[in-house]
Amino acid sequence: xxxxxxxxxxxxxxxLKSNAKVFSGAKNAYDVxxxxxxxxxxxxxxxxxxxxxxxxxxxxxxxSLVLNCTQPEELYFDRKNYYYPDLPKGYQITxxxxxxxxxxxxxxxxxxxxxxxLIHDIHLEEDSASLEHYSDASLIxxxxxxxxxxxxxxxxxxxxxxxxxxxxEYMTLVxxxxxxxxxxxxxxxxxxxxxxxxxxxxxxVLGTKVExxxxxxxxxxxxAINYEIKRQSELKMANRxxxxxxxxxxxxxxxxxxxxxxxxxxxxxxxxxxxxxxPKYKISKEYLQSIKxxxxxxxxxxxxxxxGELGLSVKDANIIIKNKxxxxxxxxxxxxxxxxxxxxxxxxxxxxxxxxKMDISIQDFYLKPELLKQIISSLEEGKISSKQAKEIxxxxxxxxxxxxxxxxxxxxxxSDRDKLLGVITNILENNKEQIKNYFLGKTNLFDYxxxxxxxxxxxxxxPSLVKVLLNEELLxxxxx
Amino acid sequence: xxxTIEELHAMLQNEEITSEELVKEALEKSHYVQKYCNAFxxxxxDAKGGKVTDSLLSGIPFxxxxxxxxxxxxxxxxxxxxxxxxxxFSATAILNLEKHGAIPVNKTTMDEFGMGGTxxxxxxxxxxxxxxxxRMCAGSSAGSAAAVAAGVYPFALGSDTGxxxxxxxxxxxxxxxxxxxxxxxxxxxxxxxxxxxxxxxxTRSVKDAAIVVDAMKGIDAKxxxxxxxxDIHLYESLDGNVSNKKLFYIKEIANIDNYKEAxxxxxxxxxxxxxxxxxxxxxxVTIDEVSFDEKLLNAIPSVxxxxxxxxxTSNMSNLTGIIFGERGAGDNxxxxxxxxxxxxxxxxxxxxxxxxxxxxQKENQEKYFVNAQRIRRLIVDKxxxxxxxxxxxxxxxxxxxxxxxxxxxxxxxxxxxxVLEEHLQIGNFGxxxxxxxxxxxxxxxxxxxxITGNCYDDANVLNMAxxxxxxxxxxxxIAKIKEDENERV
Numbered sequence: 001x002x003x004x005x006x007x008x009x010x011x012x013x014x015x016l017k018s019n020a021k022v023f024s025g026a027k028n029a030y031d032v033x034x035x036x037x038x039x040x041x042x043x044x045x046x047x048x049x050x051x052x053x054x055x056x057x058x059x060x061x062x063x064s065l066v067l068n069c070t071q072p073e074e075l076y077f078d079r080k081n082y083y084y085p086d087l088p089k090g091y092q093i094t095x096x097x098x099x100x101x102x103x104x105x106x107x108x109x110x111x112x113x114x115x116x117x118l119i120h121d122i123h124l125e126e127d128s129a130s131l132e133h134y135s136d137a138s139l140i141x142x143x144x145x146x147x148x149x150x151x152x153x154x155x156x157x158x159x160x161x162x163x164x165x166x167x168x169e170y171m172t173l174v175x176x177x178x179x180x181x182x183x184x185x186x187x188x189x190x191x192x193x194x195x196x197x198x199x200x201x202x203x204x205v206l207g208t209k210v211e212x213x214x215x216x217x218x219x220x221x222x223x224a225i226n227y228e229i230k231r232q233s234e235l236k237m238a239n240r241x242x243x244x245x246x247x248x249x250x251x252x253x254x255x256x257x258x259x260x261x262x263x264x265x266x267x268x269x270x271x272x273x274x275x276x277x278x279p280k281y282k283i284s285k286e287y288l289q290s291i292k293x294x295x296x297x298x299x300x301x302x303x304x305x306x307x308g309e310l311g312l313s314v315k316d317a318n319i320i321i322k323n324k325x326x327x328x329x330x331x332x333x334x335x336x337x338x339x340x341x342x343x344x345x346x347x348x349x350x351x352x353x354x355x356x357k358m359d360i361s362i363q364d365f366y367l368k369p370e371l372l373k374q375i376i377s378s379l380e381e382g383k384i385s386s387k388q389a390k391e392i393x394x395x396x397x398x399x400x401x402x403x404x405x406x407x408x409x410x411x412x413x414x415s416d417r418d419k420l421l422g423v424i425t426n427i428l429e430n431n432k433e434q435i436k437n438y439f440l441g442k443t444n445l446f447d448y449x450x451x452x453x454x455x456x457x458x459x460x461x462x463p464s465l466v467k468v469l470l471n472e473e474l475l476x477x478x479x480x
Numbered sequence: 481x482x483x484t485i486e487e488l489h490a491m492l493q494n495e496e497i498t499s500e501e502l503v504k505e506a507l508e509k510s511h512y513v514q515k516y517c518n519a520f521x522x523x524x525x526d527a528k529g530g531k532v533t534d535s536l537l538s539g540i541p542f543x544x545x546x547x548x549x550x551x552x553x554x555x556x557x558x559x560x561x562x563x564x565x566x567x568x569f570s571a572t573a574i575l576n577l578e579k580h581g582a583i584p585v586n587k588t589t590m591d592e593f594g595m596g597g598t599x600x601x602x603x604x605x606x607x608x609x610x611x612x613x614x615r616m617c618a619g620s621s622a623g624s625a626a627a628v629a630a631g632v633y634p635f636a637l638g639s640d641t642g643x644x645x646x647x648x649x650x651x652x653x654x655x656x657x658x659x660x661x662x663x664x665x666x667x668x669x670x671x672x673x674x675x676x677x678x679x680x681x682x683t684r685s686v687k688d689a690a691i692v693v694d695a696m697k698g699i700d701a702k703x704x705x706x707x708x709x710x711d712i713h714l715y716e717s718l719d720g721n722v723s724n725k726k727l728f729y730i731k732e733i734a735n736i737d738n739y740k741e742a743x744x745x746x747x748x749x750x751x752x753x754x755x756x757x758x759x760x761x762x763x764x765v766t767i768d769e770v771s772f773d774e775k776l777l778n779a780i781p782s783v784x785x786x787x788x789x790x791x792x793t794s795n796m797s798n799l800t801g802i803i804f805g806e807r808g809a810g811d812n813x814x815x816x817x818x819x820x821x822x823x824x825x826x827x828x829x830x831x832x833x834x835x836x837x838x839x840x841q842k843e844n845q846e847k848y849f850v851n852a853q854r855i856r857r858l859i860v861d862k863x864x865x866x867x868x869x870x871x872x873x874x875x876x877x878x879x880x881x882x883x884x885x886x887x888x889x890x891x892x893x894x895x896x897x898x899v900l901e902e903h904l905q906i907g908n909f910g911x912x913x914x915x916x917x918x919x920x921x922x923x924x925x926x927x928x929x930x931i932t933g934n935c936y937d938d939a940n941v942l943n944m945a946x947x948x949x950x951x952x953x954x955x956x957x958i959a960k961i962k963e964d965e966n967e968r969v
Contacts, residue, residue, distance in 0.1 A: 044798035090797020271840035276675035
């Protein structure tokens with residue numbers, strides 16, 4: 001099987017976040033109750049007309065810019081005509097002639113290497129209604145009808161399932177970073193079509209392309225691609241490559257295989273033509289520039305900065321960029337003057353640990369960076385021990401009170417040299433026998449003395465200072 | 481009800497008559513006209529008079545073509561597919577008129593979804609011409625034309641994709657006006673071919689048309705093809721002063737020498753047309769004969785068929801009986817849709833859908849659809865070039881008066897007069913403001929002429945029509961129905 005290489009292309013559909021649907025005023029929101037976010041336009045009632053949601057156009061253009069695409073001079077839409085119960089108008093408004101972006105590229109971190117993925121186009125369109133099939137009936141839910149959808153089409157430039165999934169994961173992250181989508185696969189906000197072909201290692205001509213429609217999770221994308229590569233390779237090895245047909249298949253989750261839907265011959269002629277009810281809009285350079293200025297630093301760029309400039313480990317940087325809100329939290333800490341490694345450590349160990357345990361998002365997390373700074377500063381100034389710091393961290397969160405409330409003088413570490421010396425000499429005076437044993441080789445008694453000091457000071461003694469002073473004082477006994 | 485809007489308004493304000501009385505009269509007249517002309521899908525017998533304000537239209541009854549969505553009132557598009565469809569919202573144009581206080585009293589019969597020019601394809605049957613019940617009104621705004629001509633009310637709404645307002649107006653001796661594309665919102669108008677569809681009105685005088693469109697028009701957030709016309713005041717712009725205006729007519733259409741087999745009717749019609757041009761010349765208008773590329777002219781009907789059928793096929797794909805309309809029979813959605821559409825549409829529409837689908841097919845698009853768009857563009861460019869010199873194009877409508885309903889199938893087949901029959905479509909290709917006014921009678925039947933001008937130049941176009949109307953005795957004429965029912969086919 002190794003003598004073949006796979007050629008994979010992706011179509012990634014992503015539901016955009018917006019107040020209203022893309023061509024109607026109905027709310028664009030996920031709702032468990034069916035058919036509540038519906039307007040006459042979404043139902044395709046006779047006489048309705050589409051109106052373009054500019055917010056959606058803006059977001060689509062932002063992604064076009066992120067993907068380094070070429071934008072059209074004029075924005076307009078096309079009709080894709082076909083009959084299906086989930087398509088109220090009998091056509092979908094989409095972009096065929098002039099997508100918001102064509103001929104783009106984006107760098108993707110593949111772990112060991114960075115790959116430049118080529119983008120064929122990205123276009124804005126409306127989603128269909130969703131169907132629920134039962135044994136004797138099918139139900140239609142129009143909440144999704146007209147929801148803005150961005151379809152990203154890559155060139156067939158991936159060579160493995162891993163690359164394809166890394167791309168999808170990264171793009172999901174980019175959508176979230178740019179705040180254009182919640183990109184929640186569980187809510188069906190990301191859906192993929194995959195096309196796969198194989199060819200000999202030295203072949204110049206692409207093999208027969210098989211399309212797998214509507215793969216709804218990245219795990220399934222991974223499985224579907226690998227299954228297809230295996231299926232096609234086995235047929236090719238058995239000299240039965242002519243049985244690999246240019247066709248549309250679907251992924252069957254239960255069996256982990258792909259199944260035939262329709263052949264190329266049965267392909268639907270969508271009879272595309274320009275949507276006459278939406279006039280062409282000029283896209284000015286100034287408008288594009290204003291959108292460009294709102295593009296945040298992307299995850300890969302942030303990672304490079306965290307590792308290169310801030311000295312984080314690749315592992316830590318990867319954890320932080322996995323979530324835009326983590327990255328933003330981290331960067332706020334840096335802006336407040338907290339040391340990068342310290343901030344990363346607190347974020348990854350304490351904060352993420354807490355968030356995971358409580359199953360809440362960092363946005364709902366009480367201890368904002370400026371509050372965290374109160375703890376970190378006190379720790380650095382030696383006012384509190386790291387043990388106390390953790391206690392204050394937990395107390396502050398559970399009581400939702402600023403950490404400084406817990407950093408009272410009462411709690412403060414005893415770092416006063418004379419005060420500690422008094423305690424230490426007193427303890428040593430009362431433990432002559434132990435000192436003797438200590439010098440005879442029972443060195444672990446040192447910890448006993450430290451313990452005594454801590455006990456005496458109710459744990460407030462600065463431990464490192466205690467150790468220094470204890471060493472000095474014990475030396476005095478040795479000399480005696 | 482044989483009065484102009486201005487006159488009615490004055491009477492209402494002076495309390496010589498009440499809105500309630502007007503509405504009652506319009507309803508009575510509706511039933512009377514329905515009996516002879518079959519002009520209505522719905523007569524709103526529960527319509528009530530309204531408040532009289534300073535608005536010229538307040539308290540005045542009117543008719544609505546049955547392809548304007550009216551909230552809570554049956555709206556069928558004269559199609560079996562929607563024979564029980566009651567919209568949940570009203571078209572913007574209707575809401576605008578209602579804001580001015582106008583009172584809708586009926587929904588008028590049309591060719592099914594506007595796709596026809598005879599007034600004989602609606603699901604409720606033929607519409608008969610009140611001037612001669614054996615004849616058609618043309619279409620598709622047939623019921624509106626019949627009702628206004630018969631004096632049911634001073635105005636009714638129409639829609640115009642090829643000539644659906646302007647030809648019925650000519651055949652019923654009234655005024656038919658479609659303003660510049662986008663001046664009136666199409667939101668709520670059942671679409672036929674979106675890039676060609678226009679809202680408009682049928683009235684008995686140019687001034688009434690100006691008053692009605694002033695009330696209907698306006699930018700609408702729900703229709704992105706509308707534009708801001710708040711600085712255009714059609715009614716106030718009518719002063720009848722047309723000295724130094726320049727019009728042209730197309731030699732290949734309006735010169736009798738082009739017709740080797742010209743009928744006596746056509747000769748009369750063109751003679752009458754040229755006589756009317758002289759009336760305008762007397763008022764200081766220059767009128768030139770201009771030659772227009774015959775290849776382009778001859779392409780008009782085919783271009784229209786290609787573009788309108790293609791858009792219609794797509795526009796009417798929402799008619800599946802799944803969300804609205806009565807569900808078709810079948811075990812699966814495919815059969816259900818097929819059953820609904822097979823039984824719902826008339827054969828004429830189905831033929832047009834087949835043409836439209838064929839034209840949009842991938843392998844045919846370039847040859848038919850894209851080429852039709854190119855020729856449309858060439859025709860519009862040529863017109864715009866001429867509008868640099870001229871204020872408008874003036875032409876006779878059709879070959880003469882309304883044809884017999886009996887002969888409707890063979891009508892518009894004579895190739896020599898094909899362009900004369902179809903040239904009004906130029907107005908739809910360019911979205912030009914275009915108005916038909918009555919220009920006389922031939923063999924006892926009304927005939928009309930049309931003035932078409934450049935986009936956004938509505939006031940100028942109406943003023944020229946207004947000036948000519950003043951010189952002719954046809955303003956506010958009303959057809960008297962010959963009540964011998966045997967006359968009806």
